[in-house]
Amino acid sequence: MQRRLSKRQQQQDATKSPDATAQPVEQQQKTEANDKRRGSKTTLHTPSILIALVCILPFLATVVLFVRYYYESNNDDSINRLSNSLHDHESISSTLKYDNRIHENGRLRPEDHIHRGAITQTLNWSVTAGQRRPDGVDKRIYLINDMFPGPSIEARSGDTLQILVHNNLEDEQISLHWHGLNMRGANTMDGVIGVTQCGIQPGQSFWYNFTISETQSGTFWYHAHSAVQRADGLYGSLVVHRPDSTLVSPNERSEMVSDSVKYGYDKEIVLMIGDWYHRTATDVASWYLWWGSMGYEPVPDSLLVNGAGRFNCSRAVRARPLDCIGSADEMPPLILDGNSSYRVRVVNTGSLTGIILGFAPGTSIQVITIDGGNPVEMEAVDGGRSSVGILFPGQRVDFVLRPLKGQTSWMTVKMDDSYVSPYTLYKTAELSVSSDFTIGNPALVPQQSFPIFQTPLPSDSLPSSPTAQSNNTNDIEEDDIININTLPSTRTLLSSLPPKSEQTHIVYTKVEKLSRLDNIPHGFFNRTTWKIQSDPPYPLLGLPRNQWDKHQFAVSTGNKNGWVDLVVNNLDEGAHPFHLHGYNFYVVDIYESPEGSGRWGSYNPWTSPSFNENIDPYDLTKAVLRDTVQIPRRGYAVLRFKADNPGVWLFHCHVMWHLAGGMAMVIDSGSGDDSVAHEPWLAEEGMECRV
Ligand SMILES: [Cu+2]
Numbered sequence: 001m002q003r004r005l006s007k008r009q010q011q012q013d014a015t016k017s018p019d020a021t022a023q024p025v026e027q028q029q030k031t032e033a034n035d036k037r038r039g040s041k042t043t044l045h046t047p048s049i050l051i052a053l054v055c056i057l058p059f060l061a062t063v064v065l066f067v068r069y070y071y072e073s074n075n076d077d078s079i080n081r082l083s084n085s086l087h088d089h090e091s092i093s094s095t096l097k098y099d100n101r102i103h104e105n106g107r108l109r110p111e112d113h114i115h116r117g118a119i120t121q122t123l124n125w126s127v128t129a130g131q132r133r134p135d136g137v138d139k140r141i142y143l144i145n146d147m148f149p150g151p152s153i154e155a156r157s158g159d160t161l162q163i164l165v166h167n168n169l170e171d172e173q174i175s176l177h178w179h180g181l182n183m184r185g186a187n188t189m190d191g192v193i194g195v196t197q198c199g200i201q202p203g204q205s206f207w208y209n210f211t212i213s214e215t216q217s218g219t220f221w222y223h224a225h226s227a228v229q230r231a232d233g234l235y236g237s238l239v240v241h242r243p244d245s246t247l248v249s250p251n252e253r254s255e256m257v258s259d260s261v262k263y264g265y266d267k268e269i270v271l272m273i274g275d276w277y278h279r280t281a282t283d284v285a286s287w288y289l290w291w292g293s294m295g296y297e298p299v300p301d302s303l304l305v306n307g308a309g310r311f312n313c314s315r316a317v318r319a320r321p322l323d324c325i326g327s328a329d330e331m332p333p334l335i336l337d338g339n340s341s342y343r344v345r346v347v348n349t350g351s352l353t354g355i356i357l358g359f360a361p362g363t364s365i366q367v368i369t370i371d372g373g374n375p376v377e378m379e380a381v382d383g384g385r386s387s388v389g390i391l392f393p394g395q396r397v398d399f400v401l402r403p404l405k406g407q408t409s410w411m412t413v414k415m416d417d418s419y420v421s422p423y424t425l426y427k428t429a430e431l432s433v434s435s436d437f438t439i440g441n442p443a444l445v446p447q448q449s450f451p452i453f454q455t456p457l458p459s460d461s462l463p464s465s466p467t468a469q470s471n472n473t474n475d476i477e478e479d480d481i482i483n484i485n486t487l488p489s490t491r492t493l494l495s496s497l498p499p500k501s502e503q504t505h506i507v508y509t510k511v512e513k514l515s516r517l518d519n520i521p522h523g524f525f526n527r528t529t530w531k532i533q534s535d536p537p538y539p540l541l542g543l544p545r546n547q548w549d550k551h552q553f554a555v556s557t558g559n560k561n562g563w564v565d566l567v568v569n570n571l572d573e574g575a576h577p578f579h580l581h582g583y584n585f586y587v588v589d590i591y592e593s594p595e596g597s598g599r600w601g602s603y604n605p606w607t608s609p610s611f612n613e614n615i616d617p618y619d620l621t622k623a624v625l626r627d628t629v630q631i632p633r634r635g636y637a638v639l640r641f642k643a644d645n646p647g648v649w650l651f652h653c654h655v656m657w658h659l660a661g662g663m664a665m666v667i668d669s670g671s672g673d674d675s676v677a678h679e680p681w682l683a684e685e686g687m688e689c690r691v
Helices: 001-015 020-039 046-074 075-084 101-105 259-263 281-288 419-422 654-659
Strands: 120-132 137-142 154-157 160-167 176-179 205-211 218-224 235-241 268-274 304-305 334-337 342-348 354-360 365-370 387-391 397-401 408-415 447-455 481-483 503-513 521-525 555-556 565-572 576-580 584-594 624-626 626-632 635-642 647-653 664-669
Touching: 046 635, 101 160, 101 334, 120 154, 154 584, 176 205, 176 235, 218 342, 235 268, 235 342, 259 365, 268 334, 268 354, 281 654, 304 408, 365 387, 365 624, 387 397, 503 555, 521 664, 576 635, 626 635, 647 654
Parallel strands: 120 160, 154 235, 268 342, 334 447, 387 481, 503 565, 555 664
Antiparallel strands: 120 137, 160 205, 176 218, 218 235, 268 304, 342 397, 354 387, 354 408, 365 397, 408 447, 503 521, 565 635, 576 626, 576 647, 584 624, 584 635, 647 664
């Protein structure tokens, strides 16, 4: 597999032409060359047969290779695992009568943080890999201090985190990114290989050392920003509590009611929810970054909440046997105290799909913040709805869950099929029917219900669990969903939004399958597909911009600290959840072209009919402050932020496979001059990165 990838890499590197429009001509030349090689004997006699063959053969080969590769590429691995992995059952068997992983990994203790002053927390982490069964299916995953997900971090605003990360993997480099934290004055700690640091090599350690801003609090997470390790479990939760009012100066105090009083909740939990693949992420990425995938995203097999799930072993695809144990009706439960209101902090830790979260009808949900603690206006929405969505990869939502009536209930996680369905012809309604040539995944149950057990738990028998295929037990009604993507920020937050920005930058993004890149899907910003800076092999932060290689596309905001509009035109047939490091941005405009209109939906403020030099056409009362935004297919978003955080910040799609295909660019803030690096010491001789 690796050999195949590296060969591809060589081919790509050998490609010189940066001209994206050259495709048709090249394709034609290639086909002609192939024709000559393949058909020199027959050409003279039967040109029509030859033409027919040339037309049909590649198509047939594609179909055969495609199906074979997708369903069989991992047979050997799986069989090996089957034969020698009966040693590891500890992650799901326990002396308890139920699986308590969701509970243990989601517990929060705000009381330990909101009443104290800022401190320095020093943590010592060892990253390893091991076989575990998050959903009953054995898989090699990443562990931090032997845990999956990694240790939860709880802090308060103003805390300093000093985290010593040892890479105890055999042959992979790693890095960790603190998703959503502004990292003000700490760009070198942002954890992006090739942008802010070199990878931490096997056997080496790295100190992450940064102070959380006094003004930041909310739900965050940390995850690997190296290769595709995030998708194999190298992540954990990071919750920053807002300190209570007794700790701030008296004149600020009146505005600072603690969140629990303001929103009326008693307890807090965090839920890391995401799709899950049974193959390793390297295998999944290799499949997607192959011409035969034709750009169809690999469909996940399962889903996890706080590292726990339950796969129905009987759904395993025959050609891809799994080492799977456990019963489908043992879904891991949430444990709630029946009398308390909870602040539920949800993170989409997945690689591809958006999620909708639903509770039993009659449950009341109040959405309070989006992404890193940005409060939203809920007045616009009727109360009494019991579902929230869609939360896309990298995004977070906090809501208050009022006490549930009755003794037992369920939480349902539904994967958004809009990403997967139209492009893979995947039919959620006909799960067992997959006889046609599509790359749907019959193993996946896209809607799963997890039981909620209420304390005190009965000592003799536990409430019964819904089965893994409990599609009907707790359906999510479309009109019962709070659409978190239309909630505006609170008026207080919007009051700091200027009516007009000082700079406007326009970029275009798309996944392209170009012949000059062997028809392997690549994510582009304008004409650049991102790769880790390799020539010279130093992090971008250490190099002046005039030494960045051809895989870096940068928007420079100069050194004026002014407000910037970034117009992101998504020319793709699919939507993408874009995440910006180092900043929160206001989404001041967002648009999707009507289905079937044939339009690209791109936007250029200067050529727009509503262009006015003095007034922007945006309705700022609808804006929302966040750090990860789903930009619709054939549409755009206008992101406004104050470029006052010097550094080089990655802006990228949070779909793991698209990022692996290069869907990223950087925002360069606070350096006016092309010939001056932000942190020249990072590019000293002898400190080259391994790329
Ligand atoms: Cu994407």
